[in-house]
Amino acid sequence: MARVRECVDNLHGLLTAPATSVPDQVAIAESSIGEAPAVVSYRQLVEQVERFAVALDALGLDVGDRVVVESRTSAAAIALLLACSALGLPFVPVTAEVPDRRVQAIVDAVEPALYVRDAGTDRTGVMTMDGTARFGWNEWEVDRRPAARVRRRREVLATDTAYIVFTSGTSGRPKGVVMSHRSVVTFLRAVLGDGRVLSGDRIASTSPLHFDFALFDIGIALGGGATLVPVQRELLASPRRFVAHLKANRVSQVNGVPSIWRPVLRHNPELLGGLTDLRSMLFAGEEFPLPELRRLQSVVPGVRVVNGYGATESMACSFTDVPNPLPVDADRLSIGALHTGAEVMLIGEDGTVVTHPGVVGEIHLRSPALFSGYWNDPEATAAVLVPDPVDSRHGQVVLRSGDLACWDAEGGLYFCGRADAQVQVRGNRVELGEVEGTLGNLPGVDMAVVVAVARPSGDRALVAYVVPTRPWPDFDQAKAVEFCARELPAYMVPRRIDVVSELPLTANGKVNRELLRRRATADL
Ligand SMILES: Nc1ncnc2c1ncn2[C@@H]1O[C@H](COS(=O)(=O)NC(=O)C[C@H](N)c2cccc(Br)c2)[C@@H](O)[C@H]1O
Numbered sequence: 001m002a003r004v005r006e007c008v009d010n011l012h013g014l015l016t017a018p019a020t021s022v023p024d025q026v027a028i029a030e031s032s033i034g035e036a037p038a039v040v041s042y043r044q045l046v047e048q049v050e051r052f053a054v055a056l057d058a059l060g061l062d063v064g065d066r067v068v069v070e071s072r073t074s075a076a077a078i079a080l081l082l083a084c085s086a087l088g089l090p091f092v093p094v095t096a097e098v099p100d101r102r103v104q105a106i107v108d109a110v111e112p113a114l115y116v117r118d119a120g121t122d123r124t125g126v127m128t129m130d131g132t133a134r135f136g137w138n139e140w141e142v143d144r145r146p147a148a149r150v151r152r153r154r155e156v157l158a159t160d161t162a163y164i165v166f167t168s169g170t171s172g173r174p175k176g177v178v179m180s181h182r183s184v185v186t187f188l189r190a191v192l193g194d195g196r197v198l199s200g201d202r203i204a205s206t207s208p209l210h211f212d213f214a215l216f217d218i219g220i221a222l223g224g225g226a227t228l229v230p231v232q233r234e235l236l237a238s239p240r241r242f243v244a245h246l247k248a249n250r251v252s253q254v255n256g257v258p259s260i261w262r263p264v265l266r267h268n269p270e271l272l273g274g275l276t277d278l279r280s281m282l283f284a285g286e287e288f289p290l291p292e293l294r295r296l297q298s299v300v301p302g303v304r305v306v307n308g309y310g311a312t313e314s315m316a317c318s319f320t321d322v323p324n325p326l327p328v329d330a331d332r333l334s335i336g337a338l339h340t341g342a343e344v345m346l347i348g349e350d351g352t353v354v355t356h357p358g359v360v361g362e363i364h365l366r367s368p369a370l371f372s373g374y375w376n377d378p379e380a381t382a383a384v385l386v387p388d389p390v391d392s393r394h395g396q397v398v399l400r401s402g403d404l405a406c407w408d409a410e411g412g413l414y415f416c417g418r419a420d421a422q423v424q425v426r427g428n429r430v431e432l433g434e435v436e437g438t439l440g441n442l443p444g445v446d447m448a449v450v451v452a453v454a455r456p457s458g459d460r461a462l463v464a465y466v467v468p469t470r471p472w473p474d475f476d477q478a479k480a481v482e483f484c485a486r487e488l489p490a491y492m493v494p495r496r497i498d499v500v501s502e503l504p505l506t507a508n509g510k511v512n513r514e515l516l517r518r519r520a521t522a523d524l
Helices: 011-016 042-057 075-086 100-110 181-193 212-223 239-248 258-267 269-274 290-299 378-384 432-440 477-487 513-523
Strands: 026-029 039-041 067-070 091-094 114-118 131-136 139-144 161-167 175-180 202-205 227-230 253-256 280-284 304-309 318-321 343-347 361-366 385-387 397-407 413-418 422-425 428-431 445-454 460-468 496-499
Touching: 011 042, 011 075, 011 181, 011 212, 026 042, 026 075, 039 042, 042 075, 042 139, 067 075, 067 100, 075 091, 075 114, 075 131, 075 212, 091 100, 100 161, 100 175, 161 181, 161 212, 175 181, 181 212, 202 212, 212 227, 212 253, 239 258, 239 269, 253 258, 258 269, 258 290, 269 290, 290 304, 290 432, 290 445, 343 397, 378 385, 378 397, 413 432, 422 460, 428 432, 432 445, 432 460, 432 477, 445 513, 460 513, 477 496, 496 513
Parallel strands: 026 227, 067 091, 067 114, 091 161, 114 131, 202 227, 202 253, 253 280, 280 304, 460 496
Antiparallel strands: 026 039, 131 139, 161 175, 304 318, 343 361, 361 397, 385 397, 397 413, 422 428, 445 460
16 A cells, blocks of 8 residues: 655654654643553654554555544544555544434545544444444454455555545535645644744643544644643533643643633633643634633633634634733724735625725635545535636635625734625624624623524514523513614614523534524524
8 A cells, every 4th residue: 555755745744753853752641541541652653653554554445545533532543543644545533422414424425445433432323335443542453344446546645635524514414625635734834834832832622523623733733743632522511620631731722612611711710720831722613702702811811812713624724812901892803813825815795805994805715725625516616616816817716715804904804704694684784793792792791692583574583692691590681682772773683682501512612503593493
């Protein structure tokens, strides 16, 4: 079987490089679940990668054959992903949190040559047509060998697929984001080049392996010769255990979606003050509600907070420091500090480039780290990898993000919601985020989510869900509606405002707006 050559861009090469310079540096610090060693050095990681590569090679797969890996973020899983990369086998990460129906849809779409799951999981509801195996640290068990195949390929190239990550895709049908080694390595090198990771860093990764945020964490930690500290999902629900884990591992950086901070901010914010090694936290995936962000800054005043923005289709594109402390009158965060080697254009509805401050346009990303396309979906691909709106003659495509934003006079770039989050209410365009921002200013409201519900009349009604800063015995809905009526035009005032103790989350930890929309439709 072909093995990637040293000089060819590949995740394996980038993430195992520190084994040459700092072989005894800890690569991954695992809470000692099962028999996996508590810490794994770069040398030990590379040895395990090699064992998996030999095992995979023995199965006779061909470059490009997909391997579905079901696992939590672990040293063994990372070693397996890197072994797949070395052999040019695209990995498709799934986790126990992904329901059978969705895993089946992914398996049916990618037709994996091999489905490997970590010994800790057992999933019976998924039919696979080819090879199956189980793995662990120093553990490899083939249950069903993959069918024999002709090996057509002789080299692993930078343009070969590193991974396919399925996104929920607002349209409902999951779309497989196909990322090449060249794209993801180019992106990670740029972020590392911007000096975001120091080799002594200990980076807590709180995202599930099926979410590319986890792949980002693995990429910058190992690519930067730092230490990755996986944080399992069950720890996030318990503030005491979450903080204890961060402290025990002397974590210097915590990466995750905004919701990972919600439980500790609500129940035990004082615990965060004890994290003396914590230097920075990076959030990404959705906007951080400003009341919560202010509270977070107040309990960890010296910690750098970075607003990471970007889509799986380019992994990410900007990392902007949040002003610390956030000015009192700030009602939005910039996403304008692009990593080196990327450029954003705002395109107006008329297709021209928007440069005037305050004018909203759709973010188009020019970058060498763009995805190859959606797996087996050329139409969806053509809709987002579009000709360069400035000059299409050179044939280069840019990523049409679906996100709206505007510049300010100082070059700050401000997120103005998803293009598909613009709704028409009684003929008026409403940016749901604007209504959410206003509700967020209501005293005692921690965060607010506003959804638009289609009415039989064809019009839309706005329904708001607010999370109070503390248990709120008698939320006065009339007063809240009155507050909105004073602050917003009539068509932007929610029809209902419900108090919820917490908001439903997606498998990636983002607010589950789709579920709230369904709930609002049922309630109305
Ligand atoms: N910082 C923000 N403010 C506001 N809206 C954000 C932010 N980050 C996203 N989004 C939204 O999420 C969409 C994209 O979702 S995604 O494809 O699932 N990818 C993601 O969420 C995660 C993303 N790949 C990623 C992974 C690792 C590091 C970083 Br840094 C970013 C974007 O198009 C935006 O609409």
